[in-house]
Amino acid sequence: xxxxxxxGEVLRERGISRRSFxxxxxxxxxxxxxxxxxxxxxAATLEKARRPSVIWLSFxxxxxxxxxxxxxxxxxxxxxxxxxxxxxYHHTLQACAGHFAEHIREQVIKDNxxxxxxxxxxxxxxxxxxxxxxxxxxxxxxxxxxxAAHAAAIVAVGTCSAYxxxxxxxxxxxxxxxxxxLIKDKPIVNVPxxxxxxxxxxxxxxxxxxxxxxxxxALGRPKAFYGQSIHDRCYRRPFxxxxxxxxxxxxxxxxxxWCLYKLGCKGPTTYNACATEKWNFGTSxxxxxxxxxxxxxxxxxxxxxSFYSALSTPTENIGKTAIYATAGGLxxxxxxxxxxxxxKQAAVKAHQRVTIDxxxxxx
Amino acid sequence: MTxxxxxxxxxxxxxxxPCEIPTGNLIxxxxxxxxxxxxxxxxxxxxxxxxxxxxxxxxxxxxxxxTLGEGELHADLSLTGKSVVIETRFPAVWxxxxxxxxxxxxxxxxxxxxxxxxxKSQTEDARAxxxxxxxxxxxxxxx
Amino acid sequence: MTDxxxxxxxxxxxxxxxLFIMLAGIVVRFMEILLMGRKTNLAEARGSEMAGGLNTxxxxxxxxxxxxxxxxxxxxxxxxxHIGLFVVIFLFVPHILVFERLFGVSWAGLPSNIVDxxxxxxxxxxxxxxxxxxxxPVLRMLSNFSDYLAWLVTxxxxxxxxxxxxxxxxxxxxxxxxxxxxxxxxxxLFPFTKLSHAxxxxxxxxxxxxxxxxxxxxx
Numbered sequence: 254x255x256x257x258x259x260x261g262e263v264l265r266e267r268g269i270s271r272r273s274f275x276x277x278x279x280x281x282x283x284x285x286x287x288x289x290x291x292x293x294x295x296a297a298t299l300e301k302a303r304r305p306s307v308i309w310l311s312f313x314x315x316x317x318x319x320x321x322x323x324x325x326x327x328x329x330x331x332x333x334x335x336x337x338x339x340x341x342y343h344h345t346l347q348a349c350a351g352h353f354a355e356h357i358r359e360q361v362i363k364d365n366x367x368x369x370x371x372x373x374x375x376x377x378x379x380x381x382x383x384x385x386x387x388x389x390x391x392x393x394x395x396x397x398x399x400x401a402a403h404a405a406a407i408v409a410v411g412t413c414s415a416y417x418x419x420x421x422x423x424x425x426x427x428x429x430x431x432x433x434x435l436i437k438d439k440p441i442v443n444v445p446x447x448x449x450x451x452x453x454x455x456x457x458x459x460x461x462x463x464x465x466x467x468x469x470x471a472l473g474r475p476k477a478f479y480g481q482s483i484h485d486r487c488y489r490r491p492f493x494x495x496x497x498x499x500x501x502x503x504x505x506x507x508x509x510x511w512c513l514y515k516l517g518c519k520g521p522t523t524y525n526a527c528a529t530e531k532w533n534f535g536t537s538x539x540x541x542x543x544x545x546x547x548x549x550x551x552x553x554x555x556x557x558x559s560f561y562s563a564l565s566t567p568t569e570n571i572g573k574t575a576i577y578a579t580a581g582g583l584x585x586x587x588x589x590x591x592x593x594x595x596x597k598q599a600a601v602k603a604h605q606r607v608t609i610d611x612x613x614x615x616x
Numbered sequence: 617m618t619x620x621x622x623x624x625x626x627x628x629x630x631x632x633x634p635c636e637i638p639t640g641n642l643i644x645x646x647x648x649x650x651x652x653x654x655x656x657x658x659x660x661x662x663x664x665x666x667x668x669x670x671x672x673x674x675x676x677x678x679x680x681x682x683t684l685g686e687g688e689l690h691a692d693l694s695l696t697g698k699s700v701v702i703e704t705r706f707p708a709v710w711x712x713x714x715x716x717x718x719x720x721x722x723x724x725x726x727x728x729x730x731x732x733x734x735x736k737s738q739t740e741d742a743r744a745x746x747x748x749x750x751x752x753x754x755x756x757x758x759x
Numbered sequence: 760m761t762d763x764x765x766x767x768x769x770x771x772x773x774x775x776x777x778l779f780i781m782l783a784g785i786v787v788r789f790m791e792i793l794l795m796g797r798k799t800n801l802a803e804a805r806g807s808e809m810a811g812g813l814n815t816x817x818x819x820x821x822x823x824x825x826x827x828x829x830x831x832x833x834x835x836x837x838x839x840x841h842i843g844l845f846v847v848i849f850l851f852v853p854h855i856l857v858f859e860r861l862f863g864v865s866w867a868g869l870p871s872n873i874v875d876x877x878x879x880x881x882x883x884x885x886x887x888x889x890x891x892x893x894x895x896p897v898l899r900m901l902s903n904f905s906d907y908l909a910w911l912v913t914x915x916x917x918x919x920x921x922x923x924x925x926x927x928x929x930x931x932x933x934x935x936x937x938x939x940x941x942x943x944x945x946x947x948l949f950p951f952t953k954l955s956h957a958x959x960x961x962x963x964x965x966x967x968x969x970x971x972x973x974x975x976x977x978x
Contacts, residue, residue: 261740271738273695276714279734280723282666289664289725293733471930472761482931488639488673496852496870510674515856522766522931529668535721541674551932552763558770564935565853566860567774568767574775575861578782585783586790594794 260462261300274300284456284530285477298463305462306361306369308400309343312393313386313420313429314375318411319345321448322455338370338458344388355389362403370461371404373397373432376413376420380428397435406440406466407432410454415443415473416552423556433473440466443473447549450530453478472552474524483520483546486528489513502543513540517561519548639673642680649684649709652728656708662729684711684726691735697722701732762932769939777943784950785958792962804973811972812965818978819964836888843881847874847917871924878921885914909952915941 258266264274278296282289311319323346340346341361347354361369375393378385383392391399401407409432412418420429433441444457457475460467467475484490492498492512499506499513512518520528523546527538539546545561548554558568645665652663667677685705693699697716704711710732714723725732760768822834848854852868859865868874889910892898919941923934948954956963971978 265740265744269696271740272693272734275734275738276695276697276699276723279712279725280714283668283723283725286666286669289666289727482926484931485926486671488671488676490671491639491673494870494872496868496873498852514853521926522763522935524930528671533720535668552761553767554763557763557767562860563853563856565939566770566856567778568771569775571775571778571861574778575782578779579786581779582783582786583790586787587794589787590790590794593791594796597795 258304259300260302260304263304264300271296280452281456281459284452284526285460286480287477295459295463299459302462304339305405306365307338307340307342307372308358308361308369308404309340309346309372309374310393310396310400311344312373312375312377312397312414313427314411314413315419316345317448318374318454319343321451322410338462341369352389358400362400366403368405369403370458371400371407372410373407373414374410376417376429376431377435378420378427378429379435380426385427394435397432401432401436401439404439406442406461407436408457408461409433409441409443409445409473411449412445412447412549412552412554415445418447419555421553421555441473442467442469442475444478445472445474445550446525447547447554449550450526450532452530453526470524472524474550478526479524479550481524481526481529483523483525483528483540484518486526487520487540488528489540507543510543513543513545515563516545517559517563518545519551519554519557519560519564520546521564523548523551525550638676639671641670641672642676642683645670645680646683649706649726649728653706653709656728662727664728665726667724667726681711684709693734699734701735762930762936766932766936766939769936769943773940773943777946781946781949785955788950788955788959789962792959797966800973802974805975806972808969808972811978812969815968815971815978816961816964832891833888836884836891840881840884840888843877843884844913844917846877847881847920850874875921875924878917878924882914882917882921885910885917905952908948909954912941912945912948912952913954916945 261274275292275296278292278299279289282292282295287295309319342354342358344354347357349357375386377383377393377397379394383394386393388396409415413420413429414432417425417429417431417434420427421431433443442457442461444454446453456478457467460475460477467477470476470479472479484493487493489510489512492510493514497506497509497511498515499511500515501507502516514520518540520540527546528540531538531541547560548557551557562568648665652665655661655663667680672680687703687705687707689701689703691701693701695714697714698719699715700711700713702711703709708728708730710727710729712723712725712727712732712734713721716722827834846869849858849866850869851871851874855865855868892902892906892910916938919934919938922928923931923938926934928934929937945954949957968978
């Protein structure tokens, strides 16, 4: 395929009609929560955009993110996005291996310096010189820094690359860090989730191609996809408002589909598109299936207390604290009480009786 | 809630039992459609509602679709995956549903307009078609 | 610190510290009062200490007509925000879950939107008593820093809680984190300010009633 073709040209060459393309734009606009009036704008811009080269680096990860994006099992609209980018390097998906594969990566960097998009999944181990994950004799940190140096932008796909994720979970044996911990001089778009919703991954790429760098929240996530909390978009929200909660996974409340707050739902503090975008082509999402949200698109979700304890409750052993506090209070109270008593007695002792004679002396 | 004459319980809330509390989005949505229809008749202003952007309890969307019903026109489009465009029983109120190749819904819009854009012929496609027709005639020496 | 780390800190170490200070503080204050003791009354008892004490604990909850005429506003506004605080603190389901963790007992809560409305009423009542305190020349003269501090740490959790429930402005984690932090501030100051009346009032009323009861007079 010729480089430097516009996306419109590539699609037409492949016999994809403009109506199909419009349909793709419509579902993408919906995903980005853009008003339907933006569909023609997306279509016009995307059509004229050049196909960017993409390097996908996988570090300490489980391949769940790649599974997510490729598990659009048959030819779908997600495939379209792979027509609009040129995925030149991806360990798991590429056929070649070894030095030849690494050579391709170097070549892409050289040919597209300053223009390619770097996608990263997985966290980067930095402890002990990064020995815990190496590729072709290079540590993940070395590969990341070398590849990031000439990238136009970086997309950190999945919670591991965005925030460190599960590898970073306490006690973090490999010293795992996120992409943004290491790279400071490039625009980084975080697309967290464990894994992220496939449509969101493609949606971010489309947004990047259409409107350039998206508007990000404080955690580096595109607001278009992560602007709303699960709680605010949850269809079970009315139950929360009315105070109807499931107390266990098999009680009446659970069967009636009541709010899962008591069972530890992290919806109120989790920002993601699951509640509206849903999974498996809009079939369902965890809360709809009866399980509380784990908050997988938030930093440190793995260490944020039990998945099954309610958000409002303390995370530590407060029973112990209560016992220590009472014991400490009794000791301190006895001591202070003793001091006060002694003072009182001393005051009584120091009290001098005033007689008529004393008063006479004064005058 | 009852909108289209049948009891408003909806299947699929929790595991199969009816939804006791709807999100309450159904009635406002129908009002939005009514206002949009008024505006279109007055000024020709088109309006589209993205149904995926609106939280709905399982079953509520079915209620909405049942209320809108099906009117005179029903078009199946063979795009990348099927798309279905129907005019509801309220003329100029259209329901556009995009499916992927697995017949799962990837987008659903209510459009208030003369005709949804996706139905119209696209100039880019027409240009390619013209080229192809020319080539066809040329190849067969039918000039 | 990210907002997730902030939330974890307030739910974890900070809550532990606040709980420790509050519980230990309450125990210390009780010990202080109890260990001070009272002088033995050598006069002959003319009535029951216990009956007088218990009677006063109950009777002072209801204002007498005369007091009501003199300070009706204080009594009404005071009752409104105290009942409001009770509803908000003890009948909001996410709060009940905290008490369940603390004491192992649970009870039924109110629908969240009723608690939401109660919060607004309570905030308004608290604002009203502040205005009253500042405007009334006598009250103003009697008030010191501690009074305003007690007011502030009481209204803060209500405001942050309302903001967190209605999700105004900041991220969910930050809002809930700020709410819990404001409650922790209240917990820390609770035993050491006039807020301690929440647990000393029973003792104080009992002493008053018992003294009067011993003398055989009405308190």
